[in-house]
Amino acid sequence: MGNRVIHFEIQADDVERAKKFYEAVLGWKVMPAMSAEKGDMMDYWMLDTGTGPGISGGMYKRPADDRLYTYDGTVLVPDIDKAVEAVKANGGTITREKSELKGVGWFASAKDTEGNRFALMQATDWKPE
Numbered sequence: 001m002g003n004r005v006i007h008f009e010i011q012a013d014d015v016e017r018a019k020k021f022y023e024a025v026l027g028w029k030v031m032p033a034m035s036a037e038k039g040d041m042m043d044y045w046m047l048d049t050g051t052g053p054g055i056s057g058g059m060y061k062r063p064a065d066d067r068l069y070t071y072d073g074t075v076l077v078p079d080i081d082k083a084v085e086a087v088k089a090n091g092g093t094i095t096r097e098k099s100e101l102k103g104v105g106w107f108a109s110a111k112d113t114e115g116n117r118f119a120l121m122q123a124t125d126w127k128p129e
Contacts, residue, residue: 006055008047008071011062012114015045017091018059021113022047025086026075033058049075062114070117080106080122087112087120 012018019030029048034040047057054076062068077083080098087094087110095117096109105123112118 008057010059011068017113021090024090069115074119074121083120
């Protein structure tokens with residue numbers, strides 16, 4: 001068994017706003033997984049990022065005593081230009097405009113509505129299913 005990354009997490013000041021951002025920009029499914037009100041240790045949402053290469057993750061309210069503003073992951077997208085426009089149209093910001101990584105693909109850096117950093121990449125040889 002290898003030592004693979006199997007999950008990522010995103011903190012959000014406003015979980016509802018963040019859910020809308022990721023659903024609209026990347027088409028992720030955001031599903032409740034735990035509820036403090038129901039006796040679980042915290043409120044927690046699963047992030048289903050789809051099929052194919054990659055992993056899925058989770059999201060929770062950013063705690064006051066351990067604030068993170070990055071999951072610093074790269075999201076594989078079929079069209080970098082559409083993804084960049086979707087980030088902007090849904091309240092995010094592009095922090096590094098699209099640039100080519102020779103032999104790899106197109107890359108752009110962004111921040112979501114909560115200030116979390118992430119990247120977008122359209123691979124040179126990747127074909128959408």
